[in-house]
Amino acid sequence: MRIGELAQMGQCTEQTVRYYEKKGLLPAAARTEANYRIYDSAHVERLRFIRNCRALDMTHEEIRGLLDLMEQPASDCGGVNGLLDEHIAHVDARITELAALKRQLAGLRERCQSNQAVNECGILEGLASMETEPRRAPQSHLG
Protein backbone atom coordinates (compact mmCIF):
# COMPACT_ATOMS: atom_id res chain seq x y z
CA MET A 1 0.00 0.00 0.00
CA ARG A 2 1.23 3.50 -0.82
CA ILE A 3 1.06 6.64 1.27
CA GLY A 4 -2.29 7.87 0.00
CA GLU A 5 -4.07 4.71 1.09
CA LEU A 6 -2.31 4.67 4.45
CA ALA A 7 -3.27 8.27 5.07
CA GLN A 8 -6.88 7.40 4.34
CA MET A 9 -6.78 4.54 6.84
CA GLY A 10 -5.45 6.94 9.43
CA GLN A 11 -7.86 9.74 8.56
CA CYS A 12 -5.05 12.15 7.95
CA THR A 13 -3.14 13.66 5.06
CA GLU A 14 -0.08 12.27 3.33
CA GLN A 15 1.94 15.21 4.60
CA THR A 16 1.03 14.24 8.11
CA VAL A 17 2.26 10.69 7.53
CA ARG A 18 5.56 12.01 6.18
CA TYR A 19 5.76 14.37 9.14
CA TYR A 20 5.29 11.49 11.59
CA GLU A 21 8.05 9.60 9.84
CA LYS A 22 10.37 12.57 10.10
CA LYS A 23 9.56 12.92 13.78
CA GLY A 24 10.16 9.24 14.41
CA LEU A 25 6.61 8.28 15.38
CA LEU A 26 6.39 6.09 12.30
CA PRO A 27 9.42 4.07 11.19
CA ALA A 28 10.98 4.93 7.84
CA ALA A 29 9.05 3.06 5.19
CA ALA A 30 10.51 0.75 2.56
CA ARG A 31 10.63 2.22 -0.94
CA THR A 32 9.74 1.02 -4.40
CA GLU A 33 12.14 1.49 -7.29
CA ALA A 34 10.40 4.76 -8.02
CA ASN A 35 11.15 5.87 -4.44
CA TYR A 36 7.53 5.56 -3.36
CA ARG A 37 6.97 4.66 0.30
CA ILE A 38 5.28 1.28 0.79
CA TYR A 39 3.38 0.16 3.85
CA ASP A 40 1.72 -2.93 5.30
CA SER A 41 -0.90 -3.64 7.93
CA ALA A 42 1.54 -3.10 10.80
CA HIS A 43 1.99 0.46 9.64
CA VAL A 44 -1.75 0.92 9.47
CA GLU A 45 -2.12 -0.28 13.04
CA ARG A 46 0.59 2.02 14.26
CA LEU A 47 -0.73 5.05 12.42
CA ARG A 48 -4.26 4.44 13.69
CA PHE A 49 -2.91 4.13 17.20
CA ILE A 50 -1.16 7.46 16.83
CA ARG A 51 -4.20 9.16 15.35
CA ASN A 52 -6.42 7.81 18.12
CA CYS A 53 -4.04 9.20 20.71
CA ARG A 54 -4.04 12.55 18.91
CA ALA A 55 -7.83 12.52 18.91
CA LEU A 56 -7.51 12.38 22.70
CA ASP A 57 -5.19 15.40 22.54
CA MET A 58 -2.07 13.59 23.64
CA THR A 59 1.22 15.17 22.63
CA HIS A 60 3.72 13.44 20.40
CA GLU A 61 5.89 12.97 23.45
CA GLU A 62 3.10 11.20 25.31
CA ILE A 63 2.40 9.03 22.30
CA ARG A 64 6.06 8.21 21.93
CA GLY A 65 6.01 7.17 25.59
CA LEU A 66 3.20 4.70 24.92
CA LEU A 67 4.85 3.38 21.77
CA ASP A 68 8.10 2.87 23.65
CA LEU A 69 6.32 0.97 26.41
CA MET A 70 4.69 -1.26 23.81
CA GLU A 71 8.09 -2.39 22.62
CA GLN A 72 8.34 -4.59 25.74
CA PRO A 73 5.06 -6.50 25.45
CA ALA A 74 5.81 -8.79 28.40
CA SER A 75 6.61 -6.06 30.89
CA ASP A 76 4.23 -4.55 33.39
CA CYS A 77 1.71 -2.03 32.08
CA GLY A 78 1.99 0.30 35.06
CA GLY A 79 3.80 2.83 32.90
CA VAL A 80 0.93 2.88 30.45
CA ASN A 81 -1.62 3.38 33.17
CA GLY A 82 0.50 6.12 34.72
CA LEU A 83 0.94 7.90 31.43
CA LEU A 84 -2.79 7.92 30.83
CA ASP A 85 -3.44 9.14 34.36
CA GLU A 86 -1.08 12.03 33.77
CA HIS A 87 -2.80 12.95 30.57
CA ILE A 88 -6.19 12.83 32.27
CA ALA A 89 -4.71 15.21 34.83
CA HIS A 90 -3.68 17.53 31.98
CA VAL A 91 -7.25 17.59 30.72
CA ASP A 92 -8.62 18.16 34.22
CA ALA A 93 -6.20 21.00 34.87
CA ARG A 94 -7.16 22.75 31.67
CA ILE A 95 -10.87 22.35 32.37
CA THR A 96 -10.33 23.94 35.77
CA GLU A 97 -8.38 26.82 34.25
CA LEU A 98 -11.00 27.43 31.61
CA ALA A 99 -13.81 27.34 34.16
CA ALA A 100 -12.04 30.06 36.14
CA LEU A 101 -11.50 32.03 32.95
CA LYS A 102 -15.16 31.72 32.11
CA ARG A 103 -16.17 33.12 35.50
CA GLN A 104 -13.83 36.04 35.03
CA LEU A 105 -15.15 36.71 31.56
CA ALA A 106 -18.75 36.51 32.73
CA GLY A 107 -18.00 39.08 35.44
CA LEU A 108 -16.42 41.32 32.86
CA ARG A 109 -19.35 40.94 30.49
CA GLU A 110 -21.78 42.11 33.14
CA ARG A 111 -20.04 45.45 33.28
CA CYS A 112 -21.67 46.52 30.02
CA GLN A 113 -25.27 45.53 29.45
CA SER A 114 -26.37 48.08 26.88
CA ASN A 115 -24.41 49.74 24.14
CA GLN A 116 -22.84 53.03 25.03
CA ALA A 117 -19.82 55.10 24.07
CA VAL A 118 -16.58 53.17 23.78
CA ASN A 119 -14.80 55.35 26.31
CA GLU A 120 -17.44 54.52 28.91
CA CYS A 121 -17.77 50.81 28.19
CA GLY A 122 -17.46 48.90 31.44
CA ILE A 123 -15.76 46.01 29.70
CA LEU A 124 -12.87 48.15 28.51
CA GLU A 125 -12.70 49.79 31.93
CA GLY A 126 -12.50 46.36 33.47
CA LEU A 127 -9.75 45.24 31.10
CA ALA A 128 -7.78 48.41 31.81
CA SER A 129 -8.08 48.16 35.58
CA MET A 130 -7.59 44.42 36.13
CA GLU A 131 -4.62 43.51 38.19
CA THR A 132 -1.99 42.31 35.80
CA GLU A 133 -0.76 39.02 37.12
CA PRO A 134 2.43 37.33 36.08
CA ARG A 135 1.81 34.56 33.58
CA ARG A 136 2.12 31.30 35.48
CA ALA A 137 3.60 28.24 33.86
CA PRO A 138 0.97 26.20 32.01
CA GLN A 139 -0.32 23.23 33.98
CA SER A 140 -1.17 21.43 30.81
CA HIS A 141 -0.08 21.18 27.22
CA LEU A 142 -3.72 21.71 26.24
CA GLY A 143 -4.03 25.31 25.10
Place this chain on the structure above:
Amino acid sequence: MRIGELAQMGQCTEQTVRYYEKKGLLPAAARTEANYRIYDSAHVERLRFIRNCRALDMTHEEIRGLLDLMEQPASDCGGVNGLLDEHIAHVDARITELAALKRQLAGLRERCQSNQAVNECGILEGLASMETEPRRAPQSHLG
Protein backbone atom coordinates in the same frame (compact mmCIF):
# COMPACT_ATOMS: atom_id res chain seq x y z
CA MET B 1 11.21 54.68 31.61
CA ARG B 2 13.20 52.02 29.78
CA ILE B 3 12.11 48.60 28.59
CA GLY B 4 13.03 46.71 31.75
CA GLU B 5 10.80 48.82 33.93
CA LEU B 6 7.93 48.70 31.44
CA ALA B 7 8.19 44.93 31.27
CA GLN B 8 7.96 44.77 35.05
CA MET B 9 4.81 46.91 35.02
CA GLY B 10 3.28 44.54 32.50
CA GLN B 11 4.45 41.40 34.29
CA CYS B 12 6.24 40.16 31.24
CA THR B 13 9.75 40.02 29.82
CA GLU B 14 11.52 42.63 27.77
CA GLN B 15 11.57 40.25 24.84
CA THR B 16 7.81 40.07 25.00
CA VAL B 17 7.57 43.87 24.88
CA ARG B 18 9.81 43.94 21.80
CA TYR B 19 7.74 41.18 20.29
CA TYR B 20 4.52 43.16 20.80
CA GLU B 21 6.15 46.16 19.16
CA LYS B 22 7.17 44.07 16.19
CA LYS B 23 3.66 42.67 15.90
CA GLY B 24 2.13 46.15 16.08
CA LEU B 25 0.29 45.72 19.39
CA LEU B 26 2.53 48.36 20.94
CA PRO B 27 3.55 51.40 18.90
CA ALA B 28 7.24 51.82 18.11
CA ALA B 29 8.86 53.55 21.06
CA ALA B 30 10.95 56.72 20.96
CA ARG B 31 14.69 56.18 21.38
CA THR B 32 17.45 57.74 23.44
CA GLU B 33 20.76 58.70 21.86
CA ALA B 34 22.07 55.27 22.79
CA ASN B 35 19.14 53.72 20.90
CA TYR B 36 17.35 52.61 24.06
CA ARG B 37 13.55 52.50 23.87
CA ILE B 38 11.80 54.99 26.18
CA TYR B 39 8.23 54.75 27.42
CA ASP B 40 5.68 56.78 29.38
CA SER B 41 2.50 56.05 31.32
CA ALA B 42 0.41 55.68 28.16
CA HIS B 43 2.60 52.77 27.14
CA VAL B 44 2.20 51.24 30.58
CA GLU B 45 -1.58 51.43 30.28
CA ARG B 46 -1.58 49.88 26.85
CA LEU B 47 0.78 47.07 27.81
CA ARG B 48 -1.24 46.28 30.91
CA PHE B 49 -4.40 46.20 28.82
CA ILE B 50 -2.77 43.74 26.45
CA ARG B 51 -1.43 41.55 29.25
CA ASN B 52 -4.85 41.50 30.93
CA CYS B 53 -6.44 40.38 27.68
CA ARG B 54 -3.77 37.69 27.31
CA ALA B 55 -4.49 36.54 30.86
CA LEU B 56 -8.02 35.92 29.61
CA ASP B 57 -6.58 33.88 26.74
CA MET B 58 -7.56 36.27 23.98
CA THR B 59 -5.54 36.06 20.79
CA HIS B 60 -3.48 38.93 19.46
CA GLU B 61 -6.09 39.37 16.77
CA GLU B 62 -8.87 39.71 19.33
CA ILE B 63 -6.79 42.18 21.32
CA ARG B 64 -6.00 44.15 18.20
CA GLY B 65 -9.74 44.27 17.56
CA LEU B 66 -10.36 45.83 20.95
CA LEU B 67 -7.48 48.27 20.58
CA ASP B 68 -8.78 49.34 17.19
CA LEU B 69 -12.26 49.92 18.59
CA MET B 70 -10.77 52.05 21.36
CA GLU B 71 -9.34 54.42 18.78
CA GLN B 72 -12.86 55.81 18.26
CA PRO B 73 -13.77 56.64 21.85
CA ALA B 74 -17.05 58.31 20.95
CA SER B 75 -18.44 55.48 18.89
CA ASP B 76 -20.83 52.80 20.06
CA CYS B 77 -19.32 49.98 22.12
CA GLY B 78 -21.39 47.23 20.51
CA GLY B 79 -18.29 45.95 18.76
CA VAL B 80 -16.51 45.56 22.07
CA ASN B 81 -19.40 43.68 23.60
CA GLY B 82 -19.64 41.46 20.55
CA LEU B 83 -15.96 40.70 20.55
CA LEU B 84 -16.08 39.67 24.18
CA ASP B 85 -19.16 37.53 23.56
CA GLU B 86 -17.34 35.72 20.79
CA HIS B 87 -14.37 35.06 22.99
CA ILE B 88 -16.62 33.74 25.76
CA ALA B 89 -18.03 31.40 23.13
CA HIS B 90 -14.51 30.23 22.33
CA VAL B 91 -13.95 29.38 25.97
CA ASP B 92 -17.30 27.60 26.20
CA ALA B 93 -16.62 25.57 23.08
CA ARG B 94 -13.28 24.40 24.40
CA ILE B 95 -14.74 23.49 27.78
CA THR B 96 -17.35 21.37 26.01
CA GLU B 97 -14.70 19.65 23.91
CA LEU B 98 -12.54 18.93 26.92
CA ALA B 99 -15.48 17.56 28.89
CA ALA B 100 -16.17 15.09 26.08
CA LEU B 101 -12.48 14.20 25.98
CA LYS B 102 -12.48 13.60 29.69
CA ARG B 103 -15.41 11.20 29.42
CA GLN B 104 -13.63 9.29 26.67
CA LEU B 105 -10.43 9.12 28.68
CA ALA B 106 -12.26 7.96 31.79
CA GLY B 107 -13.84 5.14 29.80
CA LEU B 108 -10.46 4.16 28.49
CA ARG B 109 -8.90 4.24 31.94
CA GLU B 110 -11.48 1.78 33.26
CA ARG B 111 -10.23 -0.83 30.85
CA CYS B 112 -7.17 -1.50 32.99
CA GLN B 113 -7.62 -1.48 36.72
CA SER B 114 -4.64 -3.50 37.86
CA ASN B 115 -1.22 -3.78 36.38
CA GLN B 116 -0.71 -6.60 33.93
CA ALA B 117 1.38 -7.38 30.89
CA VAL B 118 1.66 -4.58 28.35
CA ASN B 119 0.31 -6.71 25.53
CA GLU B 120 -2.87 -7.35 27.51
CA CYS B 121 -3.40 -3.85 28.84
CA GLY B 122 -6.98 -2.81 28.15
CA ILE B 123 -5.91 0.80 27.65
CA LEU B 124 -3.62 -0.06 24.78
CA GLU B 125 -6.27 -2.36 23.35
CA GLY B 126 -8.71 0.48 23.53
CA LEU B 127 -6.33 2.89 21.83
CA ALA B 128 -5.65 0.38 19.09
CA SER B 129 -9.31 -0.40 18.43
CA MET B 130 -10.89 3.05 18.66
CA GLU B 131 -12.55 4.25 15.54
CA THR B 132 -10.18 6.71 13.99
CA GLU B 133 -12.20 9.80 13.24
CA PRO B 134 -11.15 12.55 10.90
CA ARG B 135 -9.79 15.56 12.75
CA ARG B 136 -12.48 18.23 12.75
CA ALA B 137 -11.65 21.88 12.44
CA PRO B 138 -11.04 23.51 15.83
CA GLN B 139 -14.06 25.41 17.20
CA SER B 140 -11.81 27.64 19.21
CA HIS B 141 -8.35 29.13 19.20
CA LEU B 142 -7.95 27.61 22.66
CA GLY B 143 -6.04 24.47 21.82
Place this chain on the structure above:
DNA sequence: TTCACACCTTGAAGCTACTATAGGGTCAAG
Protein backbone atom coordinates in the same frame (compact mmCIF):
# COMPACT_ATOMS: atom_id res chain seq x y z
C1' DT C 1 41.85 54.37 34.40
C1' DT C 2 40.09 50.16 34.13
C1' DC C 3 37.17 46.63 35.55
C1' DA C 4 32.86 44.43 36.60
C1' DC C 5 28.20 44.24 36.04
C1' DA C 6 23.64 45.49 34.90
C1' DC C 7 21.22 47.02 31.31
C1' DC C 8 20.22 47.65 26.42
C1' DT C 9 20.47 46.35 21.08
C1' DT C 10 19.60 43.11 16.89
C1' DG C 11 18.78 38.86 14.56
C1' DA C 12 18.09 34.11 14.31
C1' DA C 13 16.57 29.74 16.01
C1' DG C 14 13.54 26.81 18.76
C1' DC C 15 9.00 25.24 20.51
C1' DT C 16 3.97 22.14 18.76
C1' DA C 17 1.75 19.75 15.26
C1' DC C 18 0.85 20.44 11.47
C1' DT C 19 -0.60 22.85 6.66
C1' DA C 20 0.52 24.83 2.36
C1' DT C 21 3.27 25.83 -1.56
C1' DA C 22 6.63 25.14 -5.23
C1' DG C 23 8.69 22.38 -8.44
C1' DG C 24 9.41 18.33 -9.85
C1' DG C 25 9.11 12.65 -10.98
C1' DT C 26 6.10 8.13 -12.07
C1' DC C 27 2.67 5.51 -14.19
C1' DA C 28 -1.54 3.77 -16.37
C1' DA C 29 -5.28 4.89 -19.49
C1' DG C 30 -7.04 6.91 -23.68
Place this chain on the structure above:
DNA sequence: CTTGACCCTATAGTAGCTTCAAGGTGTGAA
Protein backbone atom coordinates in the same frame (compact mmCIF):
# COMPACT_ATOMS: atom_id res chain seq x y z
C1' DC D 1 1.75 11.36 -26.55
C1' DT D 2 -0.74 13.57 -23.43
C1' DT D 3 -3.65 13.82 -19.41
C1' DG D 4 -4.40 13.08 -14.70
C1' DA D 5 -3.75 10.78 -10.45
C1' DC D 6 -0.47 9.78 -7.70
C1' DC D 7 4.22 10.28 -5.58
C1' DC D 8 8.82 12.87 -4.12
C1' DT D 9 11.69 16.72 -1.63
C1' DA D 10 12.42 21.05 0.44
C1' DT D 11 10.89 25.32 2.32
C1' DA D 12 7.95 28.50 4.72
C1' DG D 13 4.10 29.63 7.44
C1' DT D 14 0.92 29.33 11.68
C1' DA D 15 0.67 31.56 17.52
C1' DG D 16 3.00 33.48 21.04
C1' DC D 17 6.37 33.59 22.71
C1' DT D 18 11.47 31.88 24.77
C1' DT D 19 16.27 31.32 24.28
C1' DC D 20 20.60 32.20 22.33
C1' DA D 21 24.49 34.64 20.38
C1' DA D 22 27.17 38.57 19.93
C1' DG D 23 27.64 42.79 20.90
C1' DG D 24 26.96 48.18 22.68
C1' DT D 25 26.06 51.43 26.96
C1' DG D 26 26.34 53.31 31.49
C1' DT D 27 27.51 53.43 36.39
C1' DG D 28 30.08 52.47 40.58
C1' DA D 29 34.23 50.67 42.68
C1' DA D 30 39.28 49.46 42.90
